[in-house]
Amino acid sequence: xxxxxxxxxxxxxxxxxxxxxxxxxxxxxxxxxxxxxxxxxxxxxxxxxxxxxxxxxxxxxxxxxxxxxxxxxxxxxxxxxxxxxxxxxxxxxxxxxxxxxxxxxxxxxxxxxxxxxxxxxxxxxxxxxxxxxxxxxxxxxxxxxxxxxxxxxxxxx
Amino acid sequence: xxxxxxxxxxxxxxxxxxxxxxxxxxxxxxxxxxxxxxxxxxxxxxxxxxxxxxxxxxxxxxxxxxxxxxxxxxxxxxxxxxxxxxxxxxxxxxxxxxxxxxxxxxxxxxxxxxxxxxxxxxxxxxxxxxxxxxxxxxxxxxxxxxxxxxxxxxxxxxxxxxxxxxxxxxxxxxxxxxxxxxxxxxxxxxxxxxxxxxxxxxxxxxxxxxxxxxxxxxxxxxxxxxxxxxxxxxxxxxxxxxxxxxxxxxxxxxxxxxxxxxxxxxxxxxxxxxxxxxxxxxxxxxxxxxxxxxxxxxxxxxxxxxxxxxxxxxxxxxxxxxxxxxxxxxxxxxxxxxxxxxxxxxxxxxxxxxxxxxxxxxxxxxxxxxxxxxxxxxxxxxxxxxxxxxxxxxxx
Numbered sequence: 001x002x003x004x005x006x007x008x009x010x011x012x013x014x015x016x017x018x019x020x021x022x023x024x025x026x027x028x029x030x031x032x033x034x035x036x037x038x039x040x041x042x043x044x045x046x047x048x049x050x051x052x053x054x055x056x057x058x059x060x061x062x063x064x065x066x067x068x069x070x071x072x073x074x075x076x077x078x079x080x081x082x083x084x085x086x087x088x089x090x091x092x093x094x095x096x097x098x099x100x101x102x103x104x105x106x107x108x109x110x111x112x113x114x115x116x117x118x119x120x121x122x123x124x125x126x127x128x129x130x131x132x133x134x135x136x137x138x139x140x141x142x143x144x145x146x147x148x149x150x151x152x153x154x155x156x157x
Numbered sequence: 158x159x160x161x162x163x164x165x166x167x168x169x170x171x172x173x174x175x176x177x178x179x180x181x182x183x184x185x186x187x188x189x190x191x192x193x194x195x196x197x198x199x200x201x202x203x204x205x206x207x208x209x210x211x212x213x214x215x216x217x218x219x220x221x222x223x224x225x226x227x228x229x230x231x232x233x234x235x236x237x238x239x240x241x242x243x244x245x246x247x248x249x250x251x252x253x254x255x256x257x258x259x260x261x262x263x264x265x266x267x268x269x270x271x272x273x274x275x276x277x278x279x280x281x282x283x284x285x286x287x288x289x290x291x292x293x294x295x296x297x298x299x300x301x302x303x304x305x306x307x308x309x310x311x312x313x314x315x316x317x318x319x320x321x322x323x324x325x326x327x328x329x330x331x332x333x334x335x336x337x338x339x340x341x342x343x344x345x346x347x348x349x350x351x352x353x354x355x356x357x358x359x360x361x362x363x364x365x366x367x368x369x370x371x372x373x374x375x376x377x378x379x380x381x382x383x384x385x386x387x388x389x390x391x392x393x394x395x396x397x398x399x400x401x402x403x404x405x406x407x408x409x410x411x412x413x414x415x416x417x418x419x420x421x422x423x424x425x426x427x428x429x430x431x432x433x434x435x436x437x438x439x440x441x442x443x444x445x446x447x448x449x450x451x452x453x454x455x456x457x458x459x460x461x462x463x464x465x466x467x468x469x470x471x472x473x474x475x476x477x478x479x480x481x482x483x484x485x486x487x488x489x490x491x492x493x494x495x496x497x498x499x500x501x502x503x504x505x506x507x508x509x510x511x512x513x514x515x516x517x518x519x520x521x522x523x524x525x526x527x528x529x530x531x532x533x534x535x536x537x538x539x540x541x542x543x544x545x546x547x548x549x550x551x552x553x
């Protein structure tokens with residue numbers, strides 16, 4: 001078990017589901033319910049993963065968890081990086097927001113909500129960010145067609 | 158945000174800047190809540206340039222995606238394309254030849270100078286230093302000419318490829334580049350003579366838009382904005398890629414964390430980039446500029462005339478694209494605005510399962526409100542200018 005997993009396990013026993021290192025990138029899979037605890041443990045732990053580089057999501061319609069979230073964490077002290085991964089669930093995807101750990105997660109989570117429809121509980125202002133507020137659907141889902149959307153503002157001509 | 162109508166309470170004034178106001182750096186909209194001249198709250202509204210590039214990438218082959226991602230941050234096209242190709246190369250396990258790596262460093266640093274010149278010119282314009290704008294764009298135009306020599310395009314060059322660079326540097330390029338490098342330090346002195354000691358410039362910038370480094374880190378801010386607050390975080394140093402460990406250069410930092418410090422850091426970064434470019438010119442290794450993997454890289458043009466196999470490879474690559482082993486990769490680089498990274502997921506096919514760009518402007522822009530609160534409205538212009546957001550990258 002890597003140091004990163006050990007740190008998470010110490011703060012929140014049972015949170016780590018698995019880990020693997022591929023192409024020099026360490027990925028730790030954690031339980032969805034423990035994501036905030038895992039993030040906080042890594043931020044405050046000895047390796048100081050203080051910078052949240054990115055939160056993003058990928059849609060796997062055939063997987064039971066469907067929406068796979070990836071949190072890219074960076075340690076400014078050592079330059080080390082780790083990716084936390086978790087599945088948000090196929091029906092009614094939701095997860096706890098990490099804005100309490102990093103305020104910078106705000107827009108990243110809004111983007112994932114906008115594009116994938118994953119709800120972040122406890123987020124201060126969860127609304128669409130790149131698409132118009134009244135947009136239908138979540139464009140980056142795999143079942144959202146490309147080219148099928150209505151042409152905008154065509155009624156104004 | 159309903160106005161407070163109680164007697165004796167001054168109602169805040171809501172004003173709208175943009176989405177096309179010249180001071181908002183592109184199609185950014187800011188809803189500003191004012192108490193007199195003082196900014197109480199700023200709400201950035203983004204998405205006006207959203208073109209769904211990430212979604213389009215999923216419906217194109219891996220190598221078509223190179224063209225798409227170049228158009229995200231339009232002031233740093235080489236940065237976009239570099240992080241994307243690096244991520245794909247990571248998944249493919251393909252080795253990029255030394256000469257290609259050095260050319261990539263060369264163009265990335267030229268791009269950094271070009272981007273900082275646009276930043277300096279437009280910021281000067283917004284704060285009333287109009288001549289700086291003309292000088293900066295004069296030099297930037299020379300850079301665009303150099304880019305055109307290399308790639309045939311002034312912007313949105315599809316020059317970096319998965320595996321290396323599209324072609325070698327053209328004849329006469331190094332000479333013209335050397336002339337530019339020799340001239341540029343004097344030009345930077347010229348901008349500094351106009352700005353660094355200028356009392357108006359200092360008044361508008363010093364002590365304006367300060368946040369402690371810890372707050373900036375918590376907001377995810379990277380790049381010159383973070384370095385101006387005293388954190389020497391530069392991915393070229395902390396996680397060297399493309400052979401940056403071979404070059405001698407400093408990471409300029411400042412401690413004040415205000416607009417003026419961000420200005421100084423960027424100007425010094427231009428000088429450091431010039432140092433790196435000179436080292437590339439002096440030590441550019443010979444050899445191929447692209448990997449020799451016919452399953453991924455297009456065969457040389459001349460081979461198509463006589464090699465049936467090359468023709469087949471060419472046809473397969475253009476019509477079907479190459480397959481990338483299943484997995485995920487994230488290869489961050491230091492773009493002119495901070496950490497830019499491309500997160501790619503492959504399902505083993507010729508098209509990406511997911512392409513996501515971590516754009517530094519998108520994350521940095523979140524700092525607008527905390528930086529502006531309590532400052533005057535006029536300072537907001539300076540603060541947004543020195544954050545240097547590029548909306549093409551923010552909205553993607």
